[in-house]
């Protein structure tokens with residue numbers, strides 16, 4: 001019961017208090033053993049992913065409406081119990097008994113009776129019953145734990161190809177591997193694999209980017225080799241954005257929306273720590289993380305500037321940049337594999353796109369006036385935040401699209417009747433194809 005109790009506490013911190021999943025798990029687990037943490041993580045991630053199906057099962061088996069249950073503990077206890085018995089196939093009477101005891105402990109005697117009544121009802125319904133007679137999109141949304149609007153959206157992204165939609169939803173439920181970006185300042189990417197294996201017991205395999213490896217065995221993040229700055233942890237798709245900018249040693253680079261610094265540090269390594277990177281972000285806390293990261297990796301060429309990037313001009317910068325990276329906050333629809341709670345938050349894509357445009361526009365002005373190379377990237381899979389933004393940049397500014405120059409899939413040529421002629425120059429990364437986050441990268445040249 002201990003693990004379920006911790007999971008319920010973490011779920012309450014996440015849903016009712018808005019804490020990020022890793023922080024909530026960390027807080028409830030404290031220094032408990034690794035097996036406990038793993039079990040709590042499994043409860044938490046699976047309950048969040050399958051929230052819609054769990055709630056449908058609760059509705060089908062009882063009169064209860066999960067969204068209206070006032071006690072945040074009772075709501076999560078019902079979901080965890082339903083997950084255990086209906087999705088994991090654990091014996092129903094034992095699960096119900098455990099959840100009733102939990103409810104009494106966390107929310108009182110009456111809550112225990114309520115949980116008992118609801119879960120006895122849930123015991124009698126089956127997943128297949130709940131799914132049958134529903135339209136295909138709704139069934140898929142429930143089976144793979146996604147909002148239905150996204151299933152419909154993905155169907156348009158893939159021009160009605162149901163198989164690809166299903167592959168994307170399935171991949172969004174699989175945690176991608178950890179990718180280690182070898183720090184060229186400390187380790188040669190070609191011989192690094194052997195050094196990591198021999199001296200640190202870390203087994204990695206190559207990817208299509210020379211400096212990025214996929215972790216196969218051993219500990220990456222937080223390990224001794226990580227602390228010594230031999231590598232950083234960065235998703236392969238994210239590394240493709242910084243690789244696409246490909247700065248040279250001695251250049252001046254402007255990194256807009258730079259915190260927590262995955263791409264800044266990758267750029268610095270490509271520049272062999274020679275030249276200047278101005279890393280701009282509105283979050284001072286985020287920039288502090290970025291500075292710590294630079295120190296760990298032995299990077300000295302980075303200057304930080306804490307400000308809102310909207311309205312940024314060259315006068316705010318120490319020098320005119322040669323290259324610019326813009327990686328604004330987005331809908332994060334590409335990282336639902338790592339952050340499953342994001343899928344249940346509202347995603348007004350047009351509103352995200354307006355914010356992305358307002359951050360990109362000053363950078364476009366600088367690129368246009370000074371002939372800079374500019375890379376625009378997001379971890380979103382939407383059309384509005386990606387191809388549509390780049391198309392507008394090409395229409396309104398004196399910039400041209402150049403090939404992104406990194407491996408990956410082409411962008412979308414067409415979406416809901418709109419067209420994007422430069423689709424083969426930009427790159428998209430799909431969780432089901434590249435085993436990465438969903439990502440978008442476009443490279444422009446000004447003047």
Ligand SMILES: C[S@@+](CC[C@H](N)C(=O)[O-])C[C@H]1O[C@@H](n2cnc3c(N)ncnc32)[C@H](O)[C@@H]1O
Pocket residue numbers: 238256257258259260261262263264280281282283286307308309310327328329330359
């Ligand atoms: C997608 S994250 C950037 C990730 C970063 N490029 C990296 O590779 O680690 C977006 C960042 O934009 C910052 N941000 C949001 N609005 C901003 C604004 N108006 N001006 C500058 N930074 C902003 C956030 O603080 C956040 O750090």
